[in-house]
Amino acid sequence: MSEERTGAQIICEALLREGVDVVFGIPGGAIMPFYHALPEYPELRHILCRHEQGAGHAAEGYARASGRAGVCVATSGPGATNLVTPIADAWMDSTPIVAITGQVSSLALGKDAFQETDITGITVPITKHNYLVNDLSDLPQVFKEAFHIATTGRPGPVLIDVTKDAQQARVVPDWDVKVNLPGYRPTYTGNRRQIREAIQLLQNAEKPLIMAGNGVIWSGGHQELRALAERTGIPVITTLHGKGVFPEDHPLSIGMPGMHGWVHVNRAIQECDVLLNVGGRFDDRVTGKTSTFAPNAQVIHIDIDPSEIGKNIKTKVPIVGDAQIVLQTMVEEMPERTAGDWLAHIRSMQEKHQPRQRYLRRPDTAALMPHDVYDGLNMALQSRGACKVVTDVGQHQMWAAQLIDWMSPRTHITSGGAGTMGFSVPAALGAAVACPNETIWVICGDGGFQMTNQELATIKQEGLHNIKVAIINNGYLGMVRQWQELFENRRYSGTPLTGPDFALLAKAYGLPGIVVETVEQVDEAIKRAWDYDDSVVIDFRVEREANVFPIVPQGQSIADMLTEAPEPVSAS
């Protein structure tokens, strides 16, 4: 127990004490002592990624799939700066990751030594907290605090930068450490008075809505959410990051709000008289122009982070607390009520607007439409079970949110707040490690895939067989092209995109690749990929100029949605 350890050994033991079983990383000079110690701890699996960005997204994917903190490791300088994108991504999406970076020796700090970068300085605005450790006896305390901070309250990324000499020196570690953070005491139980006021508002509302976001997933409050909805008959909206927290086949589920939400959902928001937002942060992609958002609503906002309440939308009843605990209290104290005409009214709006959006098919083309692929995927996903879907950023991401029926929490993993292209393949790698018995589908664009596809080599090296990559290959940076088509008179500047033959590329990585060019091939390809005992890449070559509808033009009111292109698109 009281034996001397190197700082590197202490790091490994601290990770094990925090229940970590896998780290994603790439070695280099300043982190070599840690890598030297690693083989002594076989319980700590190391997954060698091909780029630190991939290691960071893998840690995020691991966290999002499992609910536990993901860990990534990099060397100083470029290794550390390559982690900046995934750290920023985790910050925006409140994902608990702990990033460990090597730093030059303490004597060289601040002297522009080889591969010195001030990574704690760089990451101040994108971490929940960070540490620069140059005294190895601080390591047990720092690691305990870091995991506590990353995983409690509103989760988020924490970075620990450890100088090389602190990793190399020896000390008898003192594991008798307690988290002592007097400035960090998240509030979990909501204020009673505020909760009562919220119940009162909902009770008297004629057109109430519940909007559920990421916070409900992280608090584990999906059952309480469902209980509250069922007890009160209040229709439920799920945001992009709330997808799965409320089953979309539930009679009270009405869909996604915002820029690419359904028309009837946005109209319902504009009409509602009380809006209960639980665990969402009123992102501008949800609200559109805030001054016109939900003009008739009194807003109740439940969030564990007080700084989110009232930030974007004026709030009548702020409730700071953990979504699950607050919802549970509301379920216990809320009298029963029924939906009445309000739900029927929303459904009639849905009837009027939905089918056209859902099955938008260009009559003048025989090309494979993205929607055909999603229909096939959705059917397969619903029938097979035990799977997760990781999406990238772009049109394919929005189609996935719209066209797949999301049934349970942590099945939909995407980069929302930061919108980081290249997120999906490495995040799926992390999810596949976290959930080896589930099939992890990736849905990504040809653009995003080309940003991080080298992690297919990691997937191969690690022998991960449960990742199935569906590329919605439209030969464009599609989402940007769509904006250019709709708002810039089809000026396709910087958006046409070529790529390698993705199936051949998969083969080069040692993975099966499948090409799909017609509607008829879709189901068969999905089935083959699913049943194949290896990770697979499917190249769905879809219609190049399909669009995501509806769309709220940026900065405009969600009352003003475009449901089709202003002018008919020519088939050239």
Next chain:
Amino acid sequence: MKRTIVALMQDHPGVLHRVVSLFRRRAYNIDSLTVGTTETPGVSRMTIVVDGGDIEQVTKQLYRLIEVLKVSDVTNDPVVEREIALIKVHAPKAARAELVAMCTVFHAKTVDVGPNTMIVEVTGEPAQVDRFLDVIRPFGIKEMMRTGRISMIRGSQAHQAALEAPEDAPALALAG
């Protein structure tokens, strides 16, 4: 409009950077910022004077910083505010008597005398320091440094944070 914020935080390396970063991110200009120790060892106190903006939001975001213990916007509170200025002023023999007379009026102290200059120290409310500077400017100011203000609420109400923060600090601040 200028707002005065008083914040208590753990005395750790880097904490100043974290606090300042929040204002920088929004492109708010910090008018003055003072940091120093407090009655509690390990706790530092900052008085930040900042021009305009959504201070309530920034205040809440300051609470997100792990090391920040307590934040108050004291702009509209009854406070005692003090600032110190050191002024090196041109003071040939002929001008000294008048200069010293001015200093007496403003309770300023002469803290150094050179062949042709004097260093004067004035302490007071920032507006009073402004007035003093106006008065002695005609003598010729060669060098001047102000500390920025420190603020404390009058009466028995204490802006304290032991290293044990009250359980629901941010929430209560919000609900009240």
